[in-house]
Amino acid sequence: xxxxxxxxxxxxxxxxxxxxxxxxxxxxxxxxxxxxxxxxxxxxxxxxxxxxxxxxxxxxxxxxxxxxxxxxxxxxxxxxxxxxxxxxxxxxxxxxxxxxxxxxxxxxxxxxxxxxxxxxxxxxxxxxxxxxxxxxxxxxxxxxxxxxxxxxxxxxxxxxxxxxxxxxxxxxxxxxxxxxxxxxxxxxxxxxxxxxxxxxxxxxxxxxxxxxxxxxxxxxxxxxxxxxxxxxxxxxxxxxxxxxxxxxxxxxxxxxxxxxxxxxxxxxxxxxxxxxxxxxxxxxxxxxxxxxxxxxxxxxxxxxxxxxxxxxxxxxxxx
Numbered sequence: 001x002x003x004x005x006x007x008x009x010x011x012x013x014x015x016x017x018x019x020x021x022x023x024x025x026x027x028x029x030x031x032x033x034x035x036x037x038x039x040x041x042x043x044x045x046x047x048x049x050x051x052x053x054x055x056x057x058x059x060x061x062x063x064x065x066x067x068x069x070x071x072x073x074x075x076x077x078x079x080x081x082x083x084x085x086x087x088x089x090x091x092x093x094x095x096x097x098x099x100x101x102x103x104x105x106x107x108x109x110x111x112x113x114x115x116x117x118x119x120x121x122x123x124x125x126x127x128x129x130x131x132x133x134x135x136x137x138x139x140x141x142x143x144x145x146x147x148x149x150x151x152x153x154x155x156x157x158x159x160x161x162x163x164x165x166x167x168x169x170x171x172x173x174x175x176x177x178x179x180x181x182x183x184x185x186x187x188x189x190x191x192x193x194x195x196x197x198x199x200x201x202x203x204x205x206x207x208x209x210x211x212x213x214x215x216x217x218x219x220x221x222x223x224x225x226x227x228x229x230x231x232x233x234x235x236x237x238x239x240x241x242x243x244x245x246x247x248x249x250x251x252x253x254x255x256x257x258x259x260x261x262x263x264x265x266x267x268x269x270x271x272x273x274x275x276x277x278x279x280x281x282x283x284x285x286x287x288x289x290x291x292x293x294x295x296x297x298x299x300x301x302x303x304x305x306x307x308x309x310x311x312x313x314x315x316x317x318x319x
Contacts, residue, residue, distance in 0.1 A: 001275060003033040005049070005094040008066040009040035009073075009105035012252055013124045013138025015260030016066040016100055021057040022268025023098050023122075028054060030276055035094055040101075041108050042073040044085050049092055061261055064141075064253045070101075076108050086115035096280065098271050100124045100137070103300055106283055110296040118280035120271040121296060124264070126252055129173035131302030132294045133285025137267070140259040142169065142251045143179050149247055150184040154217055163187075163205065163216040163234055163242040167227040169251045174306065176251070177221035182314045187216040189314050190230075192223040193306035198230055202237045208319055209238075216240065266291055 006023045008016050024034045036056065038048040060067050075081035089097065089112075096118040099109040102125035109119035123130040126142035146168045157164045170176045174191025181189035187204060190196045205216055218234070220227050231244040256264070267284050270291050274282060283299035285292055294302070 001032065001095045003035060003093050003095055004272070004275065005035045005037045005044075005089065005092070005097040006052070006068070007037035007040050007044065007097065007099055008068045008070050008124065009099060009101035009108065010070060011102065011125060012065045012070050013126050013136070014064045014141035014252070014254055014256035015137040015264040016124050017060040017063050018256065018261045018264035019100050019122050019124060019137060019268040020066070020068060021060055022265040023272055024052045024057045025054060026269045026272040030272065032272075035092055036068055037097070039069045039071040040073055040105070041076040041085060042071040043069070044088050045073065045075060045081065047088060062255050064255060073108070076111070082108075082111045083115055085112055086117050089117045096120065096275050098122060098268075098275075102127070103130060106296055106300055110281070110300065113281045113296065118275065119296065120275055120280070121283035121299070122264075122267045122271055123283065123285055126176065127170050127173045128175045129304065130283075130285065130299070131304040132283055132299040133287065133292075135263060135286045137260055137264045138252070138256070139175070141254060141256045143176055143183070144257055145251050145254050146176060146180040146247055147183045149250070150180060150186075150217060150219070153245060154184065154215070157215040157217065160241070161214040163218065163231070163238075163240045165218045165220060165227045165231040165234065165242060165244045167220045167222055167225070167244070167246040169247070169249075170221045171223050173304070174221040174223065177219050178307070178311060178314065181219035182310070184217060184219070185318070186219045186314070187318055188218045189311070189318070190218065190224050191221040191306070191311075194308070194311055198233050201230075202234060204319060205234065205238050205240060
């Protein structure tokens with residue numbers, strides 16, 4: 001193996017740049033050339049490729065987003081597109097690709113490997129919804145961003161005796177909502193993994209009002225949606241002025257936390273080491289605080305259990 005490519009795909013996540021840096025510098029240290037593939041699989045098909053060196057990845061760890069940019073690629077959903085991607089790899093002399101992204105990106109990597117291009121996946125997604133790993137790059141930063149924003153909302157809700165229904169990201173997983181809700185002392189947390197009732201929210205608000213509490217935070221996971229309607233129902237039933245706030249993509253941005261920078265560096269380094277040792281078509285991650293790897297197809301089939309005990313903690317201390 002003489003040359004590897006690295007790309008970021010799907011939604012961006014804080015810490016992706018640290019992973020790109022680790023992959024690039026580890027590979028160069030071990031005598032490999034590195035090609036940066038810009039704008040994900042779409043960039044590969046378009047030939048948007050350039051060689052990276054040590055200085056190319058200097059001073060990027062503190063930056064959010066991804067220096068390689070990202071894009072969706074509908075063409076890569078089909079056999080013809082994947083074959084074209086493999087041909088492009090051979091055109092540029094790329095012997096293997098490190099793909100940083102979520103499960104959709106890993107499916108693209110798995111398909112590409114069937115055409116003779118070894119791939120290595122690094123989980124980069126703020127949703128933390130990759131089953132084979134306890135932690136994904138960007139998750140910690142996103143939670144801290146959400147927490148800071150909810151704290152600011154609480155200030156104005158408290159000043160005006162209001163209720164805020166805050167929708168955080170997490171299209172298919174409620175981990176951001178659960179942890180942010182606990183960290184912010186939310187009155188109620190709504191995720192797709194657990195049953196919920198707006199009637200129960202209203203009862204909690206009415207009960208806590210008798211204990212001299214007059215401002216409330218309800219955290220809703222993006223996968224549930226309907227935050228505006230929930231807010232209207234709360235206001236209609238309780239008389240408490242209630243506003244819905246969707247935090248949106250701001251949670252993907254910002255300078256990554258220490259945890260995300262270190263985790264990304266570990267996984268990037270490990271991915272290159274595996275390739276150098278002839279271990280291919282894997283996804284790397286963390287389990288029991290150790291760096292692990294699984295076959296891509298096995299990784300895609302694995303499911304992550306929702307932490308019901310932590311949800312119970314939230315329920316017991318949120319009144």
